[in-house]
Structures are given as C-alpha cells and as structure tokens.
Amino acid sequence: xxxxxxSIKENFTGYLFILPQILIFLVxxxxxxIEGIRLSxxxxxxxxxxxxGLDNYASLFGDPVFFKALINTVVFVVFIVILTVxxxxxxxxxxxxxxxxxxxxxxxxxxxxVMVSMVVMSMVWSFLLNPANGLISYFSQEMGxxxxxxxxxxxxxxxxxxxxxxxxxxxxxxxLYIAAMIGVPKDLFEAAEVDGASRWQVILKxxxxxxxxxxxxxxxxxxxxxxxxxxxxxxxxxxxxxxASVTLMYYLYxxxxxYNQLGMASAVGVIMFLITLLLSVPQLRSLIxxx
Amino acid sequence: xxxxxSLVAVVALMMLTSIIAGCAGGNNEASNNKGTxxxxxxxxxxxxxxxxxxxxGVLDATExxxxxxxxxxxxxxxxxxxxDKYDAKVNVEVIAGDQRDQLLNVNLSGGTPPDVFxxxxxxxxxxxxxxxxxxxxxxxxxxxxxxxxQNYWDAVTFGDDVxxxxxxxxxxxxVYNADxxxxxxLDKFVGEETEIKTWTLAEYEEILKGLKDKLPKDKYxxxxxxAQYAVNNQGxxxxxxxxxxxxxxxxxxxxxxxxxxxxxxxxxxWLKKIKDAGYTNPGAESVSSNDANGMFQNQQLAxxxxxxxxxxxxxxxxxxxxxxxxxxxLANIPSESGDPLSFTYVxxxxxxxxxxxxxxxxxxxFVKFFSTDPELVKSSKNGIPxxxxxxxxxxxxxxxxxxxxxxxxxxxxxxxxxxxxxQLREVLYPELQALYIGAKTPQQAxxxxxxxxxKIIETNKASSVIYQKK
Numbered sequence: 001x002x003x004x005x006x007s008i009k010e011n012f013t014g015y016l017f018i019l020p021q022i023l024i025f026l027v028x029x030x031x032x033x034i035e036g037i038r039l040s041x042x043x044x045x046x047x048x049x050x051x052x053g054l055d056n057y058a059s060l061f062g063d064p065v066f067f068k069a070l071i072n073t074v075v076f077v078v079f080i081v082i083l084t085v086x087x088x089x090x091x092x093x094x095x096x097x098x099x100x101x102x103x104x105x106x107x108x109x110x111x112x113x114v115m116v117s118m119v120v121m122s123m124v125w126s127f128l129l130n131p132a133n134g135l136i137s138y139f140s141q142e143m144g145x146x147x148x149x150x151x152x153x154x155x156x157x158x159x160x161x162x163x164x165x166x167x168x169x170x171x172x173x174x175x176l177y178i179a180a181m182i183g184v185p186k187d188l189f190e191a192a193e194v195d196g197a198s199r200w201q202v203i204l205k206x207x208x209x210x211x212x213x214x215x216x217x218x219x220x221x222x223x224x225x226x227x228x229x230x231x232x233x234x235x236x237x238x239x240x241x242x243x244a245s246v247t248l249m250y251y252l253y254x255x256x257x258x259y260n261q262l263g264m265a266s267a268v269g270v271i272m273f274l275i276t277l278l279l280s281v282p283q284l285r286s287l288i289x290x291x
Numbered sequence: 292x293x294x295x296x297s298l299v300a301v302v303a304l305m306m307l308t309s310i311i312a313g314c315a316g317g318n319n320e321a322s323n324n325k326g327t328x329x330x331x332x333x334x335x336x337x338x339x340x341x342x343x344x345x346x347x348g349v350l351d352a353t354e355x356x357x358x359x360x361x362x363x364x365x366x367x368x369x370x371x372x373x374x375d376k377y378d379a380k381v382n383v384e385v386i387a388g389d390q391r392d393q394l395l396n397v398n399l400s401g402g403t404p405p406d407v408f409x410x411x412x413x414x415x416x417x418x419x420x421x422x423x424x425x426x427x428x429x430x431x432x433x434x435x436x437x438x439x440x441q442n443y444w445d446a447v448t449f450g451d452d453v454x455x456x457x458x459x460x461x462x463x464x465x466v467y468n469a470d471x472x473x474x475x476x477l478d479k480f481v482g483e484e485t486e487i488k489t490w491t492l493a494e495y496e497e498i499l500k501g502l503k504d505k506l507p508k509d510k511y512x513x514x515x516x517x518a519q520y521a522v523n524n525q526g527x528x529x530x531x532x533x534x535x536x537x538x539x540x541x542x543x544x545x546x547x548x549x550x551x552x553x554x555x556x557x558x559x560x561w562l563k564k565i566k567d568a569g570y571t572n573p574g575a576e577s578v579s580s581n582d583a584n585g586m587f588q589n590q591q592l593a594x595x596x597x598x599x600x601x602x603x604x605x606x607x608x609x610x611x612x613x614x615x616x617x618x619x620x621l622a623n624i625p626s627e628s629g630d631p632l633s634f635t636y637v638x639x640x641x642x643x644x645x646x647x648x649x650x651x652x653x654x655x656x657f658v659k660f661f662s663t664d665p666e667l668v669k670s671s672k673n674g675i676p677x678x679x680x681x682x683x684x685x686x687x688x689x690x691x692x693x694x695x696x697x698x699x700x701x702x703x704x705x706x707x708x709x710x711x712x713x714q715l716r717e718v719l720y721p722e723l724q725a726l727y728i729g730a731k732t733p734q735q736a737x738x739x740x741x742x743x744x745x746k747i748i749e750t751n752k753a754s755s756v757i758y759q760k761k
Contacts, residue, residue, distance in 0.1 A: 130578070131573045131578065132572040133582070149576075238523040238720075240522060240523075241730075242721055242725035243721055258392075258717050260392075260713075
C-alpha cells in the first residue's frame, strides 16, 4: 500500500505535465464525439431539441442518396488508396538509390501539388474541365470531337475525381516512402547483390517488407483523408450530376448547413466515425504489435 | 523538495484555470449595458447590425471611401443623434452572402444572433418559420403602406405579420446581346435601350433557332444562343420561372408544390428540348450560373440572366474597359400566354428575437428610422426602389425604373413564403441534372421534384411557428 502511494506521488508531477494535453483532448475531441452521438438521437431546431430515438438513422437508411454517398465514399477510398500506395511505391523504389539531386528533384515535383491548396487545385481543374468554355472541351472541339463533359456524366465523374485527388495527394506518400527506403540498412542490399538477386527481387523481398510500417501509416492516413473528401466535390461537381458524386462528408455538410438538419448530420457523422474506426483498428493493431 | 513540488502544482493549476477562464469570458459584443451615460442620463443600449454586400457608398459608389457598410454606418450615426429613448450604439458588420446561414445558425445556437439583418427576404424566410425573427407589423404605418405597393408587402408577410421592412428590390430578367441578334439577322426582335422587351414564346423559339443557325461563326466562334445551368442552387430562380412558363401556378393555397401536372411536364420537356436542339451552352448539368454569366460577358452566349445590380456592374466593367463592350439590353422571361414571367428579390431589414426587450425595441426603432427617413430611402435607387415616391424622383436619371415598374403587375412570389425554402432549393437542381443527362424523363423529374419538395415542406411546416399558430 505504501509502495503504491509512493509511486502515485512520484508520478504526480508527470501527470500534472500531461494534464493540459489530456484536458484539451477531452474538451476538443472526446466531448465533441460524445455530443455528436447524443445529437444524432435528437431533432434540433433553433428553439428546442426533441428526443427522437433512432428516427434520424431510420430516415438516413430510407434515403437512396445516403446509400449512393456511402457507395461512392467506399469507391473513392478503395481506388484512391490503392492508386496512391501503388504509384508511390513504384516511384519511390525506382528513385530512392539514385543520386541525391535527382531524388530531390523527383520529391519536389511530386510534392508541389500537396503544398498548393486543394481549393486552388480544384478551381484549376474546374477551369480545365468546364464543358462550355474549358480547355479540355476546347481542344476536343478543335479536333472535331465535339464538346466533352467529363463531370457531367455519371460514368466519368467518379474516375475524374479519383484522378484529381490522387494527383494532389500522392506527393506525401512518395516523400514518406523515399525517406523510409533510404533508411533501409545498406548491408541487406549488399547481401542481395552477393546472392545475385534481381532488382525486382530486391524490391519485392527486401524493400517492400522493410517499409511495411510506412505502408500501414500511409494507408491509414489516406483512408481517413479520403473518407473526409469534400473540397473537390464541393468545387468541381456539387455532388452532381444527379447525386452521382455525393460522398458521406458532402452529404453531412448538406444536412448540417444547407438543410439545417443537425440531428441527421450528426447521425452521418457517427456512421463515418464507426467506419473509420473499423477500417483503422486492424491496421493500428498490426502497427502496435510490430513495435 | 515536497514544498517545491506542491508550489509547481499550484502554479500549473493557476495557469490552467486562467486559460480556461480566458476562453469563457468576453463574448458579448452587443449588449444591453446596464450603466447609464452620465452626460445624457439615458440608459446605454448597444445593438449589432449585419448586412450582406448590397451596394457601396451611402447614396452611390462614386463617394470617397464608399463601401458596403457606408449606408448603414451613416444611418446609424444619424439615428443615434436624434434618438431620445436610450443612449444607443449601433455596430455594423458586413457578412459574406455565402456564409450567411452558417454564421446565423452558429450564432442562433450560441444565443448571440445579430439584432438587425439587412438582406434579400427570400434568403431569410426560413428564420421567420423557425421563430427567430420578431414581427414588424407595429412599426409599419399608413404612409409607408400607401407609398410601397401591395405585392412588396405580400413578399414580406408571413401569416398575419410583416417580418421585413421592404427597402428596395432586384427584379430578375433576361439580358441579351443585341449585337449578336443583329449579326444573326434578328433585328426585328431587338427592343429599345430603356425597354424590357417582351417576346412571345413562339418568337423566343424563333430567336433561339435564328441564333443557332445564322450567327456568323467567324465573328462569334464557340457561341450559343441561351444560358442553361444546373450545377447548384445559384440562379435557380430563373429555372423556377421556366417551370411556370406554360401557366403552372407552382404552389397551392396550403403552400404545397403542385408543379406535377400537364403544364409542369410541358415546361420540363421544353427545357430538355432546347438543350437537345443545341440552343443552350453544352453541359448545363455541370455549368453554374456564374459560368453562364462569364460566358455572356465573353459574348459566348447571346441570352443570359440578370438583375439590376448585375446589369449595372457589367455595364460599369464595359465602361472601364475591364470587359468587352457590346450592346446589352433587357428582356422578360417569355411564357406561353404571352404575359412576361416576372419576379423580384425584395431587400429589407429584419429584427432577431434576442429576448432582450430593450435591444429589440432599439433595433425596431432603427429599422423604422432608416426605412422611412426621406433622405435615407433615396439610397434604394441602387437597386429598384420599392417606394413610388423615390422611383418618381429618380425617373429621369434612371429610365429603366419605369420599365421595371410596368413589370410589377406580372410579379409572382417565387418562394411562396413557405417554410424550408432554402432546403427546397437543394432538390431542384439534382432533378434538372437528371433531366439533362437523360437519367430521368421530364415526367419522372417533375414528379420526383414535387414528391421530394413536398416532403421538405411537410417536415418544415411541423416545426414552423407560423404554421403551428394557424
């Protein structure tokens, strides 16, 4: 007993130091999550809140747009994450052992779009893609192909958004991969060389397993980022045409700020939270286990 | 050692408390200050006035330092000088139009709404239904009633009460490039410079066809007859007007949408027909009204949409050399009956329920003051004045006032003052997109719009203080 008291006393200063952080964590993260869950059971207007149980969830599941948003979000997550990880691995493994200046150049050129605001990037793309007076449509008209409206067809709008988001995000993953690959011990490569391994074998058997923790990290942050995809949708398509590009985040925004249905918006938020949690837990677990 | 540790703990705790205290305090900009002013002996009352950008300057934009808040700041100064009930202080703040709802929702939830909001009525109607605004019926007197035409009062009346004091209005019309008309040999359809030309629907279709077939390609390459857009809710009032083209009344007496009938379907079919015939810019489903306006200014569209503020801004850009100069004139939205389809955005002030009697009183007095003061109401000439006296006074200076005035008998109330109007706007453009990309037939699109729209109206009626009172 005395021993326990003493250890608490000894750790007291330590706890005191992390107290501000814990408080901020509780106030700005834990409390909003709990409040969000609570609000999802209420119908809210300016004057009062009314407890409606699971009504908000029921009307969500009765809304075909919600399912469209859910499917679109999953499609975005799967394709963007696979593209990002695959392409970043490809670029990084191709250049990581080249001379430093070349590596910096590649890193820099892929990273520039990451630094540019997503709003600016989306606006540039919308200038290019505008069917009436955009550059892409103009060139296709000049070539006699008529007007193209990639954002106006339900079949092409998703691939375009996937490409735009991927092109803007991939720089981050490339940087992380190059850094991780440079850190892989050189003796492994030397041993592989002595054994007569081909470049492909080196990449497959040494490089990719050595950067596994980076892959997990990149996958998690990209899943979370893509689940929250919003700016591109808002600026390029507004969820259209005919709700073909609505995502969960955009659906949440519409409910909260356009329709003033805070309860419904909170319910969408709760569902998004659960999806993120489900997707991240296995990966986080393997990351922790490794350490 | 022990003492030192507890000292550290105490200091750390004190710092934390001060941080938290710092977050909580001092959030009350506009307040009913309990103190009295020693010199005048009157009680101090401070109110917060918000507006979205309307016009610059007090009377017009040529004044030095003219800005969006100039008018209300000047009005506030004049008001406080003559006000004898309280020692009033008026704080004026300009709010970006696209952030209006977000800011208001956050402030209403936090209990800090503005006292007065000066804005287009159509954007604020939902706040009446939500019980956030106080009635202004008691500050409207007979002289105002006789000076301002009845249809403007109808636009600001919800249930039995007036909730906005009409100040000016911005009628929506079409705008056309007369040079392009002439180039396509359509001279006979060009109206006078000071006229809002009315075409019949048959004439209008003849114009569209003429522009499509006869517009010289060398002079106007990549140009189209008419603007069509449906990417979002911006400029949707024109789309709503097209839906009335074949005589559909849109709302019934109970405030429900009744657009799904033969006339409504015909209107939808017409929209699809002109798109398929190539009379409109391509890709309406992903073009915004902003894009369309830009294309009109670049002479890529011969007919587009406008309102007086947009029209005079474009004219000013042409004069200053910012935009290409061409002959730009106004026209009405045509209809099958031949009568023009005319609507307007009434702009006026509303007062929020702050649950502080004195602040509400001062806010109402301020609204009445600047909406009736003979000098201040002259500023309404920046849009179109709602007061006959003001439009009479500026008739010679602004020849279009008479033309707008002549249109006023055709005005329809596009919001129907129904609850949930801003939510209703969000269900029209997805249906138009579905129509344009061929995902739905005109019949399906109009039927789905009516079903979804009425569902929204139904939900909002249930929480509307106006409908619950009835």
